Amino acid sequence: MTAADWLILLGHFLLLSLLSIGGAITVASDMHRVMVDQMGLISDAQFSASIAIAQASPGPNVLFVAVMGYQAAGIPGAIAILTAIMLPSTTLALLAARWGHQRRDWLSVRSFKAGLAPLVVGLLMATGWILATSIEGWHHLLLTAVAALLVWKTRLHLLVMIGAGALAGALGWI
Amino acid sequence: MTDSDAGNGDDALDGAQREPVSPVELFVAFTLLALQGFGGVIAIAQRVLVEQKRWLTREQFVEILSLAQVLPGPNVCNVALMIGDRFFGWRGAFAALGGMMVLPMVIVLAVAALYAQYAAEPVVAGAFRGMSAVAAGLILGTALKLASALGSNPMGVRVCFLAGATVFAAVALLRLPLVLVLLVVGSLTCAFAWSRLRASDSGRNASR
Numbered sequence: 001m002t003a004a005d006w007l008i009l010l011g012h013f014l015l016l017s018l019l020s021i022g023g024a025i026t027v028a029s030d031m032h033r034v035m036v037d038q039m040g041l042i043s044d045a046q047f048s049a050s051i052a053i054a055q056a057s058p059g060p061n062v063l064f065v066a067v068m069g070y071q072a073a074g075i076p077g078a079i080a081i082l083t084a085i086m087l088p089s090t091t092l093a094l095l096a097a098r099w100g101h102q103r104r105d106w107l108s109v110r111s112f113k114a115g116l117a118p119l120v121v122g123l124l125m126a127t128g129w130i131l132a133t134s135i136e137g138w139h140h141l142l143l144t145a146v147a148a149l150l151v152w153k154t155r156l157h158l159l160v161m162i163g164a165g166a167l168a169g170a171l172g173w174i
Numbered sequence: 175m176t177d178s179d180a181g182n183g184d185d186a187l188d189g190a191q192r193e194p195v196s197p198v199e200l201f202v203a204f205t206l207l208a209l210q211g212f213g214g215v216i217a218i219a220q221r222v223l224v225e226q227k228r229w230l231t232r233e234q235f236v237e238i239l240s241l242a243q244v245l246p247g248p249n250v251c252n253v254a255l256m257i258g259d260r261f262f263g264w265r266g267a268f269a270a271l272g273g274m275m276v277l278p279m280v281i282v283l284a285v286a287a288l289y290a291q292y293a294a295e296p297v298v299a300g301a302f303r304g305m306s307a308v309a310a311g312l313i314l315g316t317a318l319k320l321a322s323a324l325g326s327n328p329m330g331v332r333v334c335f336l337a338g339a340t341v342f343a344a345v346a347l348l349r350l351p352l353v354l355v356l357l358v359v360g361s362l363t364c365a366f367a368w369s370r371l372r373a374s375d376s377g378r379n380a381s382r
Contacts, residue, residue: 020246020247021244024248053285055305055309057212058281059211059215061248063282089251090252093245093256096245097238097260111364111367111371114370114371115365116360117334118324118329119240119359120239121317122339123243125317126341128310140306143307144307149315155225158221159212162212164308173304174300174307
């Protein structure tokens with residue numbers, strides 16, 4: 001891969017960063033188009049493994065981008081591509097948060113916050129639903145429901161629940 | 175939603191609100207919570223920041239999360255930035271974001287290096303399935319918990335429920351593009367919230 005290829009790829013990720021409303025996973029289909037179809041940097045299997053690895057590891061899911069960069073070009077690739085996907089959105093988020101916080105008494109800012117609050121809850125439910133239904137079969141839905149109930153109503157440690165899920169899966173129960 | 179910084183009678187808010195003492199404390203706290211976040215960090219972030227550390231009320235967390243969700247970028251990373259910035263400016267923002275990213279990145283790359291060797295093992299594949307199923311439940315449970323913050327929303331509980339259910343159906347069931355859903359539903363709810371807030375503001379001024 002030439003330096004010019006890298007500039008094109010990183011430039012594309014800088015742009016995708018500004019389009020990634022709802023998280024980097026929402027523009028993953030376009031990353032697939034560029035990295036797998038156009039440039040042939042990683043295979044289809046490497047692409048989907050990147051997402052699975054990030055989900056099964058601790059930390060933000062955006063790290064799947066770092067795994068793709070790692071598979072394409074090692075640790076420098078991981079750092080470069082993660083920086084490209086984070087820098088524009090991070091800058092924008094910081095500026096927008098400051099702007100809004102300084103004007104938090106404004107009617108327009110209060111309306112914006114109040115109007116969006118219920119949408120957040122709906123979006124989180126949608127994410128949970130999509131994640132749960134992306135797994136084949138239906139046995140695991142019981143596990144999902146129990147975990148949801150425990151988080152909602154108890155203070156049981158989240159790692160205990162994750163560990164129980166891993167054990168149940170490893171034993172072949174789901 | 176009021177902007178008062180004091181908590182108002184909630185099971186998580188029976189004690190006083192607290193603040194981090196330094197950017198280093200932010201870095202450590204976000205590193206620890208990121209390391210506990212399998213399949214996403216929102217669930218653990220809510221529990222640590224609101225219920226354990228008490229750096230934010232449930233209402234403040236929903237406000238920050240809603241702004242983080244409509245802006246581009248990973249939601250939890252935006253949340254970390256905004257919380258860090260609120261306490262220590264840009265130094266806090268980078269301490270929180272760095273805590274969230276640095277150690278987890280080292281771990282995820284190590285897992286990536288190992289994964290290729292063991293992905294075909296049924297035990298490993300099964301464990302991944304189990305963890306993903308629980309991770310979905312953690313997100314759903316967090317959504318249910320945050321729904322209680324809508325009790326103080328100026329639009330009222332019924333409108334909030336309707337708006338949340340509409341967004342869920344559009345995104346999860348109909349799989350419509352997120353930008354479209356947020357623009358349509360969000361502009362309606364923001365306009366409605368604006369009219370309710372304006373009415374209550376003018377009512378308060380008139381009674382003064």
